[in-house]
Amino acid sequence: MKKTTRLRQLLQSPELEFLLEAHNALSAKIAEEAGFPAIWASGLSMSAQFGVRDSNEASWSQVVDALEFMSDATQVPILVDGDTGYGNFNSLRRLVRKLEQRELAGVCIEDKEFPKTNSFGASDRQVLASVDEFCGKIKAAKDSQLDPDFVVVARVEALIAGAGMEEALRRAEAYHAAGADAVLIHSKKTRADEVIEFSRQWAARCPLVIVPTKYYSTPVEVFRKAGFSLAIWANHLLRASIPAMQSAARRIRQQQGVVAIEDQIAGLDEVFRLQGAEELAQAERTYAPAPGRGVLAVLLAASRGRELESLTVDRPKAMLHIAGKPILQRLVEECRRQGIHGIRVVAGYQAETVILEGVEVVVNEAHESTGELASLRLALPHEGQALIVYGDLLMRSSVLRDVLEIPGDAVAVVDSLTTEGPDNDYAQCSAPDDRSLFGPAITVERMVSSDRPNQGRWIGLLRLGGPALEAAHQVLQHLPDGSISDLINALVEAGTAIQVHYIHGHWLDVNRLEDLEKADAFARA
Ligand code: SPV
Ligand code: MG
Secondary structure, eight states, X not given: OOHHHHHHHHHHSSSOEEEEXXXXXXXXXXXHHTTOSSEEEOHHHHHHHHTSOTTTOSOHHHHHHHHHHHHHHOSSOEEEEOTTOSSSHHHHHHHHHHHHHTTOOEEEEESBOSSOOOTTSSOOOOOBOOHHHHHHHHHHHHHHOSSTTOEEEEEEOTTTTTOOHHHHHHHHHHHHHHTOSEEEEOOOOSSTHHHHHHHHHHTTSSOEEEOTTSSTTSOHHHHHHHTOSEEEEOSHHHHHHHHHHHHHHHHHHHHTSSHHHHTTXXXXXXXXXXXXXXXXXXXXXXXXXXTTTTEEEEEEEOOOOGGGGGGGSSSOGGGSEETTEEHHHHXXXXXXXXXXXXXXXXXXXXXXXXXXXXXXXXXXXXTTTOOHHHHHHHHOOSSSEEEEEETTEEEOHHHHHHHHHXXXXXXXXXXXXXXXXXXXXXXXXXXXXXXXXXXXXXXXXEEEOTTSOOSEEEEEEEEEEHHHHHHHHHHHHHOOSOOHHHHHHHHHHTTOOOEEEEEOSOEEEOOSHHHHHHHHHHHHO
């Protein structure tokens, strides 16, 4: 439904509806999410957030620019506080056209002289417009709107200016006759008597709108009974934000830091959510080249990790919590950060505990009697790039980023700082790590245990694509079960050049109890 049609419905329905003020796109979105069926783009609040007075100090085009953001950010209709129309009938015609172009649903204009002053402000200069002139504006607005459902509300300021009830009714009648879709009757009294009396005498000739800023303590049931169509909470998000910001600013200044308030303010995730960051992330997946595009991460997590003893009775070690989250969850998040959205986990031991959102889990039922290659056979893709990752690996983002960005079809990440240890994941390479950025291409010659000379430890990260991936499938057909190191050796023997990407630390794996403390510190750092 068009926003204009929706606003018209709200105005014309017999139900009393409440609108909440917004003054920028963020507050508009917040009002919408709270469930308000429409938004009041308040002149007072918008001028305040610009840091100027509610006296037409912001130009109409500056206001329209801000309104465009508000309209873009929301689905619900916005009724614009058009003040006095920013000039004469002609200025208002142009305003209406601009509002329609930006999908604002309606405008409210008030019968005062330009530049206006706020109805509650310090200035008691509340000069009413001539009735004829204001009727001309209403006609001009109605004649210039292209969408028949665009709403024009005429705001009667006679009670604010002290001109009395009779004058208020006389004006409302003239504005109604000039074509206004609704009348906003404004009052600065702290009781609702005035507007209720107005409604009684008005006798439902057209929908009535109120702004209970001053008579806010009147039970809303009274408004309902009096037959008002819309009630506008006209400045409350702005006023809610002011003490919140003042307090935060004071405390940050006093405490010379943000630790004490960090948990009391919106997290960045909430900011990103309100900005619609997820939609952009999805669009990027579709439209923007990313190093992780076409990559399927295969996370090997079938083994229990027996050396971790009682910790791995009820879950595999890859699901152990490190600094508050499972290692696998960290890996999944790291992959996504690098643009890898295809993620397949091979679970085995206590597979039912491997629960990760948006991740495909395949189960190696024979995990007790088989090794890594049996798991890999279940998960290795036939197309694109496969990123084979040990499920207990913790690493800094740069490690994953770099392995994705290095050209070539086969890349193994080798830590040249670690040449000794109990496992069999050590790489003999065609050249040692000379730490040069643009050295000769170095390849794996053989995977060995650390009692043999080697140039570093393979960290459990291997990328295979194109012919190297094809070769891996062929080799896997013949290879008896074994480790990924066995696969690397078989690939090398079959003539696949596996490039070495040397790193120097910045990763950890979790095998033994003493690794846990280190991993925790690593993840928190
Ligand atoms: C506004 O919100 O800017 C209004 C309502 O016009 S009031 O401030 O009550 O005049
Ligand atoms: Mg206003």
